[in-house]
Amino acid sequence: MSFNQSRQGLIHTLLHYLRAINAENIKEWKIEFTYKPDFVRQFIEPFVYLFPYFLYGFALLGGRYSEHLRSITGISDMVAYTFIGYLFIGFLNTACWAMGFSLRKEQWFGTLETIFVAPVPRWVYVAGMALHSTCHQGLIMLIQAVAIATFFAIVLHMSGIFIALLIVLLMLLGLYGLGIIVAGLTIALKQWWVVSEALSTLIVVVTPIAYPLAVLPFVLRKLSMFLPTTYGIIGVRHFLLGEELAIALPTIFLRLSLILVVWLTFGMIVFLVMDRYGRKRGSLSIY
Amino acid sequence: MVGSGEIVVDGIHKVFKKGKPDEVRAVDGISFTINKGELFGLLGPNGAGKTTLIKCISTLLIPDSGSVKVGGYDIYREPLDVRRHIGVLTGGERSLYWKLNPVENLRYFAALYGVPRKITKERIEYLLDLMGLTDKTRVRVEKLSSGMKQKLSLARVLIHDPPILLVDEPTLGLDPYFARFIRDFVKNELNRKLNKTILLTTHYMDEADDLCERIAFMNRGKIEALDTPERLKQSMPQKQVLEIKCQGTLEREMFSSIEGAASINISHGDGFAYLRLNTDNPEIILGNIIELVRENAKIYSVRVTVPTLEDVFVHLTGASLKDG
Numbered sequence: 001m002s003f004n005q006s007r008q009g010l011i012h013t014l015l016h017y018l019r020a021i022n023a024e025n026i027k028e029w030k031i032e033f034t035y036k037p038d039f040v041r042q043f044i045e046p047f048v049y050l051f052p053y054f055l056y057g058f059a060l061l062g063g064r065y066s067e068h069l070r071s072i073t074g075i076s077d078m079v080a081y082t083f084i085g086y087l088f089i090g091f092l093n094t095a096c097w098a099m100g101f102s103l104r105k106e107q108w109f110g111t112l113e114t115i116f117v118a119p120v121p122r123w124v125y126v127a128g129m130a131l132h133s134t135c136h137q138g139l140i141m142l143i144q145a146v147a148i149a150t151f152f153a154i155v156l157h158m159s160g161i162f163i164a165l166l167i168v169l170l171m172l173l174g175l176y177g178l179g180i181i182v183a184g185l186t187i188a189l190k191q192w193w194v195v196s197e198a199l200s201t202l203i204v205v206v207t208p209i210a211y212p213l214a215v216l217p218f219v220l221r222k223l224s225m226f227l228p229t230t231y232g233i234i235g236v237r238h239f240l241l242g243e244e245l246a247i248a249l250p251t252i253f254l255r256l257s258l259i260l261v262v263w264l265t266f267g268m269i270v271f272l273v274m275d276r277y278g279r280k281r282g283s284l285s286i287y
Numbered sequence: 288m289v290g291s292g293e294i295v296v297d298g299i300h301k302v303f304k305k306g307k308p309d310e311v312r313a314v315d316g317i318s319f320t321i322n323k324g325e326l327f328g329l330l331g332p333n334g335a336g337k338t339t340l341i342k343c344i345s346t347l348l349i350p351d352s353g354s355v356k357v358g359g360y361d362i363y364r365e366p367l368d369v370r371r372h373i374g375v376l377t378g379g380e381r382s383l384y385w386k387l388n389p390v391e392n393l394r395y396f397a398a399l400y401g402v403p404r405k406i407t408k409e410r411i412e413y414l415l416d417l418m419g420l421t422d423k424t425r426v427r428v429e430k431l432s433s434g435m436k437q438k439l440s441l442a443r444v445l446i447h448d449p450p451i452l453l454v455d456e457p458t459l460g461l462d463p464y465f466a467r468f469i470r471d472f473v474k475n476e477l478n479r480k481l482n483k484t485i486l487l488t489t490h491y492m493d494e495a496d497d498l499c500e501r502i503a504f505m506n507r508g509k510i511e512a513l514d515t516p517e518r519l520k521q522s523m524p525q526k527q528v529l530e531i532k533c534q535g536t537l538e539r540e541m542f543s544s545i546e547g548a549a550s551i552n553i554s555h556g557d558g559f560a561y562l563r564l565n566t567d568n569p570e571i572i573l574g575n576i577i578e579l580v581r582e583n584a585k586i587y588s589v590r591v592t593v594p595t596l597e598d599v600f601v602h603l604t605g606a607s608l609k610d611g
Contacts, residue, residue: 016401023398027384027391034386034427110381114443117345118399119370279349280337282303 009133020120024128025135032136032194042136045143046090053082053210065266074244075237080154084237085209087145088229090137091168091175092207096200098133099179102126104186122270122275126183160239170256174228177263184271186252187278203228208233228263231256292320293451293484294327294344298354301339301508312338314350315508321486323450326478328499329488330596334507337488338377342457344486345375358451372402374444378456380436380602382443385429389420389439392428394445401446414442417476424441434465441472452477454487458494475500492596498586502596506604516596523594525549525565527589529576530592532559535584542579547572560584 015173032039057078058064064129070076102125105111176177181201186192206216206224213230224230231252237243245252277283301314313336319325329337333457342348346356346366352425355362358372383392390411397407415421418438428436437457444452454473458466474497477483489495495502496516504514512519529548547611550565562580566572569591580586594602601607 004427008428019398019401023395027395030391031384031386078429090477109384112380113347113377114375115399116347117373118396118400119367119401121367269582274588281349282301282342282348 007282017120017124020118020124021106021128022037024125025132028129028132029136030165043140043143043242046086046140047147050083050086050148052143053086054151057082057210073151073213073237075241077154077241079148079152080141081237081243082210083145083148085156086205087141087234087235088207088209088233089204089230090136091172092200092203092229094130094133094137094172094198094205095175095179096182098136099126099130099176099190100111100130100182100186101197104181104192123180123271126132126180126271130179133170142225157242164236164239167232167239167252167256170260171228171232174256174260174263177260177265177267178228180267184267184274187274187280188283203227203229204232225255226259228256231259243249293323293325293358294321294486295354295356296320296340297560298345298346298456299340299343299350300357301336301343301350307349312508313317314343316353317471317505317508317510318353319503319510320482323484324482325480326474326485326487326498326500328495328502329486329505330495330502330600331505331547332453332490333385333487335490335505337490337505338455339398339508340505341375341377341453341486341488344441345377345453358401359491363432371447372449373451373453374423374447374449375453375455376440376457377453379456379459380433380440380599383428383436384428388423388425388427389415389442390424392439393442395609396443402447409445410448414445418442424452426582430464434461434468437469441469445477450484452483454485456489457487458489458491470494470498470536488567491495492600496596504600506600506606511603513598517534517595519599520594523565523599525567526594527565527566528592528594528598529562529566530590531562531576531580531586532565532588533562533580533584533586534559535580536560537562537580537584541583542576545572545575545579546575552597552601552607554607559587565602 018046061069061071061078065076066078067076069078069081071080073081075081104110105120106115108126117120148154178199182192182196185195189195206220207227208216208224212225213234216224231247234243234246235252238245238249247255295486296314297318299314299318300312300316303311303313303421315336317340319327330339339348343350344357344362346362346369349363357369360368360372362369366476376439376469384395387395394407394410397410402410411508415424420435420438420442420443423431423435428439431439441457457469457600458474460471474486478485487495487498499516501513501515502519504511504512512522514522539553542548542551542562542564547566547568548564552562554561564576573589576587597607
């Protein structure tokens with residue numbers, strides 16, 4: 001086979017996989033639209049869950065602004081600080097729940113074996129779910145951001161939006177690595193949600209969502225350095241709100257890039273090993 | 288060693304829960320070859336290992352040992368090529384997305400199989416027309432009957448026009464009308480007209496007898512016999528079968544002492560018990576048999592007939608196809 005033929009074959013294969021990923025995304029949208037009350041709930045719930053964060057803040061600070069917060073972050077507005085951090089929980093849901101849940105959901109539908117005999121690698125379905133959930137969560141977060149920023153008159157530095165989005169993109173790729181690990185574990189573990197629950201809880205605690213890294217105990221602060229969400233939130237807060245950087249910008253980019261390579265590679269290895277394990281053991285059809 | 292063919296299975300084993308007390312030898316050293324354009328049946332009771340075998344051939348499971356080639360591709364080294372060349376009908380009506388309509392389902396699977404966009408639309412129209420579902424294109428699958436869902440599943444399997452089909456229990460749970468449609472479609476359209484190579488599993492003896500050119504009897508993970516339906520039936524040592532339809536309680540042991548009676552099989556259906564036993568001399572043993580049956584049951588009819596595949600299966604394995 002000539003170089004040109006093999007290149008054309010590769011391009012053809014990639015286009016096939018991309019189409020399959022998009023088909024998965026479209027299918028999920030269509031299925032979600034059929035559960036209308038649940039679809040609406042997903043857009044309302046993030047507002048409801050954000051509210052207690054604000055109430056805690058108001059109760060502790062005696063108002064919206066805090067000199068202490070300014071002294072450790074450079075931002076005095078508790079509402080702006082918290083809401084930017086909170087938006088990232090949506091991305092965490094994409095990794096731990098949507099991607100992790102993707103194969104198990106097909107199993108519940110009864111369609112897992114049907115799609116697994118299609119000529120695409122199995123990670124394609126997880127990638128399709130990642131695309132869908134990123135679009136879905138992105139839409140929810142956009143609506144949330146516009147509504148909260150308008151209601152509380154939060155001024156975002158729009159000049160930093162593109163670099164903030166670049167940081168989010170890198171962070172997301174790292175999170176996808178986490179998501180594909182969870183998806184792989186669901187093949188082998190009966191009570192897979194324990195992994196999702198533990199991971200998402202741990203990440204929410206050690207990621208600076210509603211508080212700066214400085215307040216975390218030493219061990220947790222070190223642990224947070226291995227998570228893409230830490231750098232994502234710090235970077236985005238810096239560029240959109242002007243938070244003082246606890247970590248230098250080049251270091252953020254370097255570590256995010258390293259994390260995404262390590263997590264994605266490790267994620268794919270775990271997924272492929274688990275897929276093989278599932279096919280050897282026959283665990284796909286057990287639960 | 289097995290020769291060349293469209294599906295070549297050579298000495299495969301699949302054991303679940305290996306080394307544990309509840310170890311299951313689902314497939315135990317099976318070999319066979321299916322030729323291009325052949326309609327090959329795997330007949331056996333529930334739990335015989337038919338579905339596990341189909342899953343191995345379709346790359347859903349990795350066998351413990353042995354080799355399988357499908358369309359010339361190796362299931363271990365070339366699983367994507369294998370999947371490109373097969374259509375797998377398994378999982379019954381749950382193999383579709385119930386919240387989507389038939390067109391949305393088929394469009395999704397066309398994308399998974401890489402069917403070119405420009406022919407996807409006409410392919411879907413063709414298949415829905417072939418299945419008589421053109422008036423249901425916008426109806427959610429959950430609102431279709433079981434038979435219609437199975438027809439749509441068949442359309443799904445054919446969306447990429449595969450040369451090889453693996454069809455697992457295609458008529459299970461369907462009413463007679465749809466079961467007949469599926470059988471006719473598999474035999475006449477897919478096999479005869481489109482020359483597809485088909486591996487069909489079933490535990491319905493009539494289905495296998497009617498459809499398949501060759502049949503492999505599967506029981507406890509092994510192939511007990513493999514031949515054409517006619518030759519399998521001719522292989523029976525006794526050439527006649529005595530069948531008694533009755534109501535009451537019958538046990539196989541009641542008839543074991545009767546000389547000249549073999550492969551005793553008792554089945555139940557429609558509120559009746561059916562006693563079938565193979566013999567060369569029905570007129571000689573009939574009196575004794577009737578006497579024994581009358582002790583526990585009321586007789587409705589007695590007939591002498593020729594052996595069926597069910598009788599062959601009972602003769603070979605001592606188990607009924609309805610067991611399991």
